[in-house]
Amino acid sequence: MYQTTKLMLLGSGELGKEVIMEAQRLGVETIAVDRYEGAPAMHVADRSYVVDMLDRQQLRDLVDKERPDLIVPEIEAIATAELVRLETEGYRVIPTARAARLTMDREGIRRLAAETLGLPTAKYRFADTYEEFAEAARAMGFPCVVKPLMSSSGKGQSVCRSEEELSRSWQIAMEGGRVQQGRVIVEEFIRFDSEITLLTVRSVHGTQFCPPIGHIQKDGDYIESWQPHAMTEGQLEEAKRIARTITDELGGAGIFGVELFLAGGQVYFSEVSPRPHDTGLVTLVSQNLSEFALHARAILGLPIPEIKLTAPGASRPLKADAEWADYRLLGAAEALALPDTQLRIFGKPVTKAGRRMAVALAAAETVEAARERATEALGKLKLEGV
Ligand SMILES: Nc1ncnc2c1ncn2[C@@H]1O[C@H](COP(=O)(O)OP(=O)(O)O)[C@@H](O)[C@H]1O
Ligand SMILES: [Mg+2]
The missing domain is CATH 3.30.470.20 (ATP-grasp fold, B domain)
Incomplete structure (x- = not known):
């Protein structure tokens, strides 16, 4: 039997579908995982599984069962703490489990970029309560951009244009994040070209x-x-x-x-x-x-x-x-x-x-x-x- 690399894709959307096809062209065995049946990458993978990837145990059970050579996250919404643990045990996570963990949360990657690496970013502040948020927005000035720490595709995100819009922006952030209720980032609005x-x-x-x-x-x-x-x-x-x-x-x-x-x-x-x-x-x-x-x-x-x-x-x-x-x-x-x-x-x-x-x-x-x-x-x- 052909001894090849086994790749497990976590998240099976349209981007993952293309990744799977490219891997298959190079003879790789592919496994597509998502939380719903019939996701795009599942159409082309060798095997697929429906699991809740935010659930540590489900993720671990699947990895233990398949023992992939490469674990390839395709989305942010994964139990990344478990990926960190799997990596410690010798599994290869792409690019690294730390990268997956830091980028699933806006605070991790922003603090790393701005505070540790000194890269230029919009000014920002974090807030846990409405009062902290209102204070942060006033400090940033209007308009400012409000985002839940864990969200993608603009969910929970809004531009807050004035004092009057504070409660609306807070509401949007509380309802749109992956984790209901919680911390937000308030960013200076960059008027980019x-x-x-x-x-x-x-x-x-x-x-x-x-x-x-x-x-x-x-x-x-x-x-x-x-x-x-x-x-x-x-x-x-x-x-x-x-x-x-x-x-x-x-x-x-x-x-x-x-x-x-x-x-x-x-x-x-x-x-x-x-x-x-x-x-x-x-x-x-x-x-x-x-x-x-x-x-x-x-x-x-x-x-x-x-x-x-x-x-x-x-x-x-x-x-x-x-x-x-x-x-x-x-x-x-x-x-x-x-x-x-x-x-x-x-x-x-x-x-x-x-x-x-x-x-x-x-x-x-x-x-x-x-x-x-x-x-x-x-x-x-x-x-x-x-
Ligand atoms: N500080 C900002 N100033 C101006 N526009 C912003 C700012 N932050 C985000 N945006 C706009 O919103 C889009 C989505 O924001 P982003 O932080 O990339 O969230 P997501 O993780 O949902 O992609 C950006 O591509 C940009 O067009
Ligand atoms: Mg973006």
Whole structure:
């Protein structure tokens, strides 16, 4: 029997699906885990399991049963303390259990970046009670950004514009976090010109960077990304310095999505994902090796030659606007009739308002043309409840 590497993916969304496919191309045995049946990566993995990954015991029981060579977190919501323990016992967690633990909580990664490493970030304060929060917001000045410590995709996040909005922002944060009730971060509102993801790969070849990806966020979720994003030499150098500093500190092997704000001459660190980034879906059409291929190579200890932009590219996710137990996706033929256009259709079992269901990807001669083409392709797609 072929003796190969066994990879367990924790979280089985559309990004994980691409990681699994890349690993399989290299002969890896793959196991997909998520908390619901029929998650995208489960469609392509060798085996899959439905477990509550925030439950320590369930996580441990599954790892003990499968004994994977690589444990690859795909989401933040995992019992990361258990990952730390598993790593101590000899399991390999990608990139490291500490990176997974620090980045699941905004306080861990922000304090590390700003206080330990001295990286430039928005000013911030933490608060546990409404009174502390109101005081922190006043100290930060209005508008300020309020986020629960544990949340993703903009859940529980709001911009607080005045004294009158304090109680509303507090309410949103208390209801939107993964842990109900709790601590929040209050951040200075950065009036950035643009925001980027700098994909950074750590592998046997050291640290490599992908060309910067520009993106637009709405309600905490990305609605458009493109590559390359135009930046000055100085901005790019500073962005790389920040990305190198934070990823060196987190260590291990794999791809990281370093989120940065560009404001005039200033580059701010915002946050980092120790895994492929959703805005990086564009690399499926714009690079010689996509972020998923890079992640697979890096975690398997395989070489990564020079990362090249093959063409300017853009991505536009398709989101559902209603909840449907049965649905169809229309317009794929029209979208794919456009030149240099691709789709990824995730095949999620049900829709929910705001849930990402597919993505339109396009390459072209220029970033502007790629953005127009991806937008045109997205415009052909339609979700329909049946
Ligand atoms: N301090 C800030 N100033 C201005 N905009 C911000 C700030 N923090 C977050 N944002 C906006 O909100 C988006 C989501 O915030 P982020 O901290 O990345 O949360 P998430 O973990 O949900 O992605 C960012 O990409 C950015 O557009
Ligand atoms: Mg983010």
